[in-house]
Amino acid sequence: MSAKDTTVSSTVDLAEVFKESGVQDVLRELDEELIGLAPVKDRIRETAALLLVDQARRDMGLATETPTLHMSFTGNPGTGKTTVALKMADLLHRLGYVRKGHLVTVTRDDLVGQYIGHTAPKTKEVLKKAMGGVLFIDEAYYLYRPENERDYGQEAIEILLQVMENNRDDLVVILAGYGDRMDRFFQSNPGFRSRIAHHIEFPDYSDDELVQISEKMLDDQNYVLSKGAKAALKEYIDLRRKQPHFANARSIRNALDRARLRQANRLFKTAKGPLNAEQLSTIGEEDIRPSRVFRGGLDVDRRPEGDRA
């Protein structure tokens, strides 16, 4: 390759290409908007660099094939897979690897039909919609149901594989799901494994990161946490993590939604006279403490009041 390099007269200024492509903006957004996820951000930066160099090589006639861009995102629920997929679509669009850069999110239901002959048109319809963009298949392992050999999921998988191979220029497929189940899925569908170049793992958030995330979520909606509320939230996160069905940032978002509900109720009940902006936008400790999580969580019987955790 080095010999070839010397024969090419034109040169490429990678820094310039990088600036022009607007990739920098996407990476910066990624850094600013997403808290934590350091390994994911590293992988995306690496991928962006690879694609940029690849494009420069293609411009010089050194490479001809479109690289395989299909990816798998594995990680626990609520770790930001869909959000990153959106950014990824934007990134690929700016780099010129997909023409439109839209993201089509689907699950098994959108791909697999209910009776014979229903699956192929359904899958093709979805694939057509995703062309020019990114197809994000959430919980992809549900496509494969080994316990039912007449399951139509297999048909969807075959069409997917075919399009992933033949229409590589037209769309990028991202498969997402929990780590262990995705591993099993790939083991039983080796065709997928070999067609996917980038496996990105999403780590769980640490407690501090979750606190930061909740502050950011609230900030976006013009709410603030009082000091006591922040301490309560830290405690909440620690307790919630140990309870079943913990879904990282999603659990936190739900908790905050309920805290807002309690805050509204509290204001209604206690407010005497007009409220100012600060009162309307402060979430206090008393809005977080009533959560069921502090009383042992899901093992406590469901209560009809609005304090389900």
Place this chain on the structure above:
Amino acid sequence: MRLTQGTFSFLPDFTDEDIRLQAQYAIDQGWAVSVEYTDDPHPKNSYWEMWGHPMFDNPDAAAVVFEVNECRKEHGGKYIRVIAFDSTPGWESIRMSFIANRPAEEPGFKLIRQECEGRTVRYTIQSYASDRPEGHRYA
């Protein structure tokens, strides 16, 4: 005889890339693109068979090329056209229509002159291919 109907029909046959670019133009205008085929290419036959539904919500024309190629697999020996429908009030009709596939051999049309009373002559054209039943017209 080479069939000339719709847009671009005096140009050489379109490649897939040409089809994609034209269809993308139509999509960008907000028109719904669909694929149709027929083996009865009489110019007055405006209702061709539909290949699937019109594509209302596909932002990218790669889907159109995909469908044209799917249609070619099944009806490669017939005429296939891509049409773009404009649903804007006041228009609600086809904005663009071009042939994307044609049979290997196009026998053309026979001109029939019907002599009527006086010196009146009525003309009609008939595709040589349409002598045979539907589905057997182009080898």
